[in-house]
Amino acid sequence: MTRLIDLTQTLDPANRARLPPALAGAAVVVAPRIEYQHPREQGADEFCRYLGCTHDDLPDGEGWGSEILTDMSSHCGTHVDAPLHSGSRIAGAPARTITDIALGELYRPGLVLDVRPWAKLGEEITVAMLDAALAATGAAIQPGDAVLIRTGQERYSMDDPEYYQQPGMGRAGTLHLTRQGATILGTDAVGWDLPFGLMARKFQQTRDKAVLWDGHKAIVEREAFIVQQMTNLGALPLSGFMVGFFPIKLAHCSAAPARVVAFVD
Incomplete structure (x- = not known):
């Protein structure tokens, strides 16, 4: 049986705050900035904007989950x-x-x-x-x-x-x-x-x-x-x-x- 071993670091925006002040400019290679859009919050807003409905129209009261990644180097993380x-x-x-x-x-x-x-x-x-x-x-x-x-x-x-x-x-x-x-x-x-x-x-x-x-x-x-x-x-x-x-x-x-x-x- 083959075991899979993950050798990859997690790209967690919280890691940016862990950098020493002198290395703040290296944040783009540690993690992206991530705007989280939860299905009950911004995700619902985006869903309604694209589909022309209101929150009251959502079948389960939720839209989609989504994220926007910014300020990220091509050399980010692993x-x-x-x-x-x-x-x-x-x-x-x-x-x-x-x-x-x-x-x-x-x-x-x-x-x-x-x-x-x-x-x-x-x-x-x-x-x-x-x-x-x-x-x-x-x-x-x-x-x-x-x-x-x-x-x-x-x-x-x-x-x-x-x-x-x-x-x-x-x-x-x-x-x-x-x-x-x-x-x-x-x-x-x-x-x-x-x-x-x-x-x-x-x-x-x-x-x-x-x-x-x-x-x-x-x-x-x-x-x-x-x-x-x-x-x-x-x-x-x-x-x-x-x-x-x-x-x-x-x-x-x-x-x-x-x-x-x-x-x-």
Whole structure:
């Protein structure tokens, strides 16, 4: 019997209030604003407006339930990054958008690389850490695999400062995985790379542009899809499962929110 394990965060507008003031501008990637229209309230009003009736005419006193979503990024919540997010050209060819990706590319065998024994807040996840975590799976990365990085960020909630100081992937680690054949790269952290504040400070100190978003920019050299803000990776075996990453079909976009589900025998 196959178990379905949900790896998707809930898009709850209440999470916006949990962001630290310094990160208020990131609200669009945490959750949309939602106007709830209950069947007995605004839903009844809308029903009557469209159908030319009054509340007294409603057979059960109710209209329809509906919601209006606004102020939402294509990178909101658990989402799939298309190659276009990393640059306009990937491996010398025009970058693909989210609607260029076939469903078969998004339903793949999965591996969990648990780097919690070595990863530290605000520090890069190294190739040595990845290799040690891969050895623990007893498997090798095969072409087309989805590699999911368990960083340990499930310990924290959006109320915790540590949530925004995730261990991050850099260029070396990202290419190490894609060169072995991984085409989907997932993380339970809020971002794939190191926190933006740390990258900015590194750049100010060194003026080395290579430190800016180097994990994502590694996709320019070798195509893959990055999936961020996953959850529940601890419920998975380290290998031997399938995982589906099914983004909303947003035409020509660089990303889309997705329902991510693992299928475990």
